Amino acid sequence: xxxxxxxxxxxxxxxxxxxxxxxxxxSLEQGRWVKLICGASYQxxxxxxxxxxxxxxxxxxxxxxxxDPAVVRVAQxxxxxxxxxxxxxxxxxERFERxxxxxxxxxxxxxxxxxxxxxxxxxxxxxxxxxxxxxxLVCPAWAIANSSDDVASTGVWAxxxxxxxxxxxxxxxxIITTYSHQATVASLLPWLESGQIAAxxxxxxxxxxxxxxxxxxxxxxxxxxxxxxxxxxxxxxxxVQYLQSIANWLGQLTIPLIWQTDGxxxxxxxxxxxxxxxxxxxxxxxxxxxxxxxxxxxxxxxHTITKLNDxxxxxxxKKSIVNGxxxxxxxxxxxxxxxxxxxxxxxxPLAPIHLEDYPDLLQRAIALAQSLVQPWKTRPTMVD
Numbered sequence: 301x302x303x304x305x306x307x308x309x310x311x312x313x314x315x316x317x318x319x320x321x322x323x324x325x326x327s328l329e330q331g332r333w334v335k336l337i338c339g340a341s342y343q344x345x346x347x348x349x350x351x352x353x354x355x356x357x358x359x360x361x362x363x364x365x366x367x368d369p370a371v372v373r374v375a376q377x378x379x380x381x382x383x384x385x386x387x388x389x390x391x392x393x394e395r396f397e398r399x400x401x402x403x404x405x406x407x408x409x410x411x412x413x414x415x416x417x418x419x420x421x422x423x424x425x426x427x428x429x430x431x432x433x434x435x436x437l438v439c440p441a442w443a444i445a446n447s448s449d450d451v452a453s454t455g456v457w458a459x460x461x462x463x464x465x466x467x468x469x470x471x472x473x474x475i476i477t478t479y480s481h482q483a484t485v486a487s488l489l490p491w492l493e494s495g496q497i498a499a500x501x502x503x504x505x506x507x508x509x510x511x512x513x514x515x516x517x518x519x520x521x522x523x524x525x526x527x528x529x530x531x532x533x534x535x536x537x538x539x540v541q542y543l544q545s546i547a548n549w550l551g552q553l554t555i556p557l558i559w560q561t562d563g564x565x566x567x568x569x570x571x572x573x574x575x576x577x578x579x580x581x582x583x584x585x586x587x588x589x590x591x592x593x594x595x596x597x598x599x600x601x602x603h604t605i606t607k608l609n610d611x612x613x614x615x616x617x618k619k620s621i622v623n624g625x626x627x628x629x630x631x632x633x634x635x636x637x638x639x640x641x642x643x644x645x646x647x648x649p650l651a652p653i654h655l656e657d658y659p660d661l662l663q664r665a666i667a668l669a670q671s672l673v674q675p676w677k678t679r680p681t682m683v684d
Contacts, residue, residue, distance in 0.1 A: 321677050323401030324361040324498075324527070328472075328593050329557055331681035333624025335362040335595065336631055336674050338375070339462035340408040340416040340483075340503065342366055342441070345374045349640055351376030351632065352654040354662070357386060358669045359677055360403050364501060364626065365612050367407040367483035372496060375405060381656055386553045404498035407491070409519075411511040413618075414503045415565060416532075417483070418463040420444075422455035422476040435467035435476060440629055442636075443465070453655065485518045491524040501530040501560065508659055513549055523572060532560035532597065537582045540588045547590055557592035559585055560626065564599035569629035572598030572632045582622055593623040601630035603628040604668045625676055643683055 320684055327333045336355045338348050343366055346441070352363055354373040363370050380516050410417045420443070427433075436444040443460035444467060452627070455476070456467075468476045470650050472661060491497040505514045523529070543559060550557065563578025578598045596604060604625060638661050642653050643659075655662050 306316045320400050321359040324404050325556065325678075327361045328528075328558070328623050330623045331623050332677050332679060333362070333593070333595060334360045334582070334676050335364055335406070335624065335626035336360045336403075337599075337628030337663050338366070338371070338632075339362045339364075339628060340366050340414075341419055341481075342462040343368055343371055343459040344441070345370055345459070345637075346653050347632070347639060349374040349378040350642075350653065350665075351635070353382045353655060354635055354665045355631065355673070356382035357666055359622070360660040360673060362404045362406050362409060362499065364406045364628075367409065367487060369491075370403065372407070372491060376496065379403065379405075381654075383455055385656060390513045395677050396417075405496065406501055406528075406530065407483070407497055408484065408486060408532075409488075410502055410503040411465065411508050411515045412482075412504075414478055414505065415463050415465060416464070416503055418472070418480040419461040419477045420456045420463070420465070420467050420476055420478050422454075422457075422471070424455045426473065426475050427455070428473070431472060434470045434472070437448070438466045438470055440464060440466070440633060443648050447664065476675070485522065486517070489522065492522045495525070497525075499526055499528040499530065501532055504542075504546070506536040506538050509542075509545065512546065516549060526555055528556040528558060530558040530560050530595070532562050534562045534565055534598065535577055539581070540590075541583065543590055544588060547592075558595050558623075559590060560595050560597045561585055561591055562598035563596075565597075567599045567629065569601070569614055569633035570599075572603035572607075575601060575604040575653045579607055586622070595624045595626055596622060596623070597626040597628070600625050600627050601627050602634075602672055605679065609679075621681060627672060631669070631672060634668050635665045640670070 321327065321329065324333070336351065338351060342348065348371055355363070357381045363375055365375055383402060408416065431445060436446045441455045441460045443461055444455065463478070465478065468478065488497065502515060531543065533543060561578050561581040563581045564574050568572040577595045578600060582594055582596055608622060639653070639655070642655055642658050642661050645658060646653055655665060
């Protein structure tokens with residue numbers, strides 16, 4: 301497969317030479333699957349819409365979202381705009397020949413307490429005026445104001461917070477706490493029945509055997525509507541044994557089963573070192589010969605594929621490969637400065653920010669996103 305680069309020409313975005321990436325199922329089978337994680341608790345509608353727009357244009361296969369109707373709606377809107385731009389010469393965007401199928405939408409469920417399903421909060425009245433607010437400095441989602449004069453009633457803008465928890469231990473007064481929520485199968489039924497959701501991800505962890513089995517039982521009526529199911533479990537010394545137990549409970553499935561090796565959850569934006577644990581975890585899962593596909597997550601970023609190739613983890617024997625990757629914090633942080641610039645240019649502060657209204661910024665965001673996604677889309681695998 302030839303390399304594809306964006307030519308920087310003022311006012312237009314070129315994809316040269318044009319190429320078409322396969323759809324979600326085929327990408328998974330080829331080892332070129334890429335998922336964008338918006339976050340199980342992330343509800344910043346403007347950011348999600350523009351993330352869906354940009355990453356659809358660069359060929360992601362799946363977008364992972366919070367189980368929230370408004371979040372699903374804006375993600376669909378972003379995908380729709382991307383498809384419209386990709387197949388029309390209008391709006392100063394030349395045709396992208398890379399979208400064979402739109403990305404699947406995936407929503408997450410949890411079988412109990414899980415950091416992906418929490419948000420931070422604090423009483424701003426208890427925060428002294430002279431506090432240096434280190435919480436705001438470490439927040440990757442800009443969910444905490446730098447100034448006490450501009451802060452949410454709960455201290456944190458809930459829609460922006462995705463539960464990373466970095467603010468909790470750094471608070472000088474120790475006043476930041478977290479609260480959790482749990483998505484239910486019943487809340488997903490309308491989307492599944494209408495075909496708006498293609499896949500589900502179950503967040504579980506070692507010690508949740510009973511909770512997982514109960515959730516799986518509740519999912520039986522909706523499984524026929526799904527294109528894929530993913531199991532996400534944070535790394536633990538007994539994680540592989542726990543996943544083997546899950547595989548036995550699931551039995552033979554008629555849809556793809558994806559094992560998400562969540563090495564260091566919600567840390568991909570921190571630095572290159574965060575990627576090591578998810579690779580180690582994937583290595584263990586591959587060697588265990590679990591049925592299904594293996595997808596990296598938890599600390600993934602632009603360094604992941606380099607480390608993957610350096611460690612020769614891309615193939616084990618004749619059958620097992622790392623089938624793909626999910627990017628969360630790393631993908632969001634990459635284009636966050638572009639979204640901030642679009643916000644600064646916006647004349648009406650109450651109007652929604654649509655990145656396609658700023659062709660130069662859209663072009664820049666696509667180039668950045670493509671630098672993260674394309675190495676996975678063009679990687680050599682056993683199918684070559």
